Amino acid sequence: xxxxxxxxxxxxxxxxxxxxxxxxxxxxxxxxxxxxxxxxxxxxxxxxxxxxxxxxxxxxxxxxxxxxxxxxxxxxxxxxxxxxxxxxxxxxxxxxxxxxxxxxxxxxxxxxxxxxxxxxxxxxxxxxxxxxxxxxxxxxxxx
Numbered sequence: 001x002x003x004x005x006x007x008x009x010x011x012x013x014x015x016x017x018x019x020x021x022x023x024x025x026x027x028x029x030x031x032x033x034x035x036x037x038x039x040x041x042x043x044x045x046x047x048x049x050x051x052x053x054x055x056x057x058x059x060x061x062x063x064x065x066x067x068x069x070x071x072x073x074x075x076x077x078x079x080x081x082x083x084x085x086x087x088x089x090x091x092x093x094x095x096x097x098x099x100x101x102x103x104x105x106x107x108x109x110x111x112x113x114x115x116x117x118x119x120x121x122x123x124x125x126x127x128x129x130x131x132x133x134x135x136x137x138x139x140x141x142x143x
Contacts, residue, residue, distance in 0.1 A: 001114035004089055006082035009065050013082055015058070019114040022055035022140045024133045026107040027084075027095045031063045031071035039105070039126040040077055046130055047078050053134070053141040054112075060084050062103055098123040105129070109136045 001023070004015045015025065026043070028036045043050075043057050050057050057079040063071070068081035084090055087103055095104040107129040109118040118136040120129055 001110050001116070002093060004092070006060060006084055006089060007065060008080055008082050009069055013058075013080065016114065018056065018058075019110075019112070021112050022053065022137050023110045023114075024050065024055055024057045024107065024137065025060065025110070026057070026105075026129055026133070027060050027090050027093070027103070028105050029098075029103040030061060031067045031081075032074070035105070035124065035126050036061070037075065039129055040071070041075055042127050042130040043079065044075065044077050046134055049134055050137055053137045055109075055137040055140070056080075057133075058082060060089065062087050062090075096121075107133050109133050109140075111140050 001015055005012050028039055030036055040059060047057060059081045062084055064083050068083065072081060090104060095106045098104055105123050106121045108116060111117050117140065120132045122128060
């Protein structure tokens with residue numbers, strides 16, 4: 001897992017501190033947009049399944065902490081959202097812009113040792129991000 005520190009609602013969060021259990025990290029373009037809301041709500045609706053498999057979920061976008069707090073409250077999102085101002089972390093992780101200008105939508109699944117086990121990149125297949133991540137997390141739970 002890349003050594004990454006981002007801003008959360010409670011201050012800085014270092015993703016390496018999450019090593020020890022599987023982790024789903026998904027990058028998305030913007031709070032309260034159609035596709036991002038569909039994706040976040042799909043992660044919300046399956047969140048108990050992720051927890052049941054021993055994993056956690058973290059969403060990352062360029063939005064600030066206030067926008068994330070409003071988005072979480074509006075849609076009752078139970079997982080952490082982190083801010084990546086200017087998309088520096090997304091770029092470092094190889095998340096490319098869609099259509100050349102929209103921030104990318106990519107989901108990463110790491111095992112309990114922080115090793116990348118799955119990467120899914122699709123700007124429009126919102127639910128597929130959740131389905132594929134959950135499938136990998138469940139497979140990791142069996143090993």
